[in-house]
Amino acid sequence: MDRVAALRRVGLVILGVNLLLALAKGGVYLSTGSIAVGSEAVNSLADAAYSLIVVGGLYLTTQPPDEVHPHGHERIEPFVSLFVALGVFAAGGVVLWQAIEAVLAGGAGGHDGPLAAGVLAVGAGAKYLLYRYCIRVAAEYNSPALEATALDNRADILTAGAALAGVLGAALGAPVLDPLAGAVVALGVLYAGVEIVRDNVNYLVGAAPSEELQAEIVGRALSHPEVEGVHDVVAHYVGPEVDVSLHIEIEGDRTVAEAHDIETDVATAIRDIDAIDDVFVHLDPRELGEWKDECEESGERVDLDGSTDA
Template identity: 65%
Template sequence: MSRRTAVRRVGVVILAANAVLAVAKGAVWYATGSLAVGSEAVNSLADVAYSAVVLAGLYLTTQPPDFEHPHGHERIEPFVSLFVAAGVLVAGGAVAYSGVTALLAPGPPRTFTGGPLAVGVLVAGGAVKLLLYRYCLRVGRRRDSPALVATALDNRNDTLTALAAIVGVLGAAAGYPSLDAVAAAAVSVGILYTGYEIVRDNVGYLVGAAPPEELREEILDRALSHPEVRGAHDVVAHYVGPEVDVSLHIEVEGERSLFEAHDIETEVVESIRAIPAVDDVFVHVDPKELGEWKEVSDARVAPDEARIDGDGDRSTDAGGTEPRPDDAQ
């Protein structure tokens, strides 16, 4: 299954699940009058609205490249994630406000209404949200989708709010209505932190941050694994949306023909592009004899280019030293 199909399918599942939950909670609220279930019904209705926006965003971000967006539409996806983060932060603030207000100015004691039906729909809703969390997180990580990961975290929050509602219902039944406010205040901290997590994880996608060092090492390893590549340097890897664009220089023997150099470049591009997180790859081919090596961490040579100099230190034709006169012959 392609990334495009998988991501869109998750969006449809989320929208359908939230719609079913909103109807179920609304029906139980109408039948029992439970305030806890009523608040959860409103929450699920809001989830339906944001799920529709997320689905639309996922549809746009998985559109193929076109004339106006030659590199695709992936940069839209972090904005979808930030939209989810905004909803999470607003929800966390609302829960915190309601919890703190109830603690500081408690109203009349609440009576337990709804019985097993109210508890049952809250437990079922929490279980569904937990399953959605795991499903979205698994697909989001497998498909490198920050929007799905953000949606997964939002579903985790809904599991926590459902738990707080259950605590409130059972607390009222046991004669301790303040437990509802305490649970809400505690859950709000987790919700607000989740909003921060989503913003933190997606800002890098928008500003073109560098990927993890492990990915840069894999890029160099793949470039140097080609038998004709003698070294690589000037590696630039950065996020374009959730995907990584790469450019680098490779060193080959200068007497190679243009046809041979082209074939080497093509094979290196295909090898690096096979990395799941990588989108576009740009490779510049340098003649090895020019000695364009630099004393930087992303300059490396092929293993058979390394040698031991007269002082017993390992040196190369490049990568930290100027080429020796006999190297240019």
């Protein structure tokens, strides 16, 4: 399945599951009065609301390149993720407020522990399956929006467990545990929002990728037999993908055609990395004196053995 179809299908699945969970938890809350279940119902309702944004956002990001957006529309995805974070923060704030009010009132008046516990257990299981599904597709297609959704689902697993513990505690005669569990749910939801913002701000401000990815970029450049060294490597996020510029050191007696082939081979090898969008390679012939034998402010020279000169 291509990226467009895969991402759109995941978006619809997320929306459908969250709607069903919101309806189920809301119905149980109305019949039991459990603050923990009510908190989870609000959480699922918020999930369903932002799922609509995810579906719309994924539709936009999977549009083909055009004259206005020659690199495609993938760079919209971090903004979609930030909308997800806003929904997560709103849900966490509402749940925390409800929980604090209930604690101050002396606990929840909920009843019917088995019904409340059952819907929470089913919800936790559904969220685990959604988490595994989203994280797999996000990794396969490099989708920040789906990664953000996966993190939210992971937090939902933990908060559903906390809510379940509160419901069971209330059923055993400690009603204050129910709203306390609701507060734990809220804190988990808010933490998921922080994770989403932190990850996607890096995409928007052009942060550097992981050291492992940078090392792979340098390794692929050095793997070409005509490349004697690499320096001034700059890799940074442009949306969810990485743009790379680097200088490669070659002997100066190469013809223009040979130098062109070296540049093309290096750029192609780096561009074949899944996370890479575009690559810019500058050639530094030995005779121009631009080889870097020492680490300088502008960057390190990396030799064929992978070491850096001090």
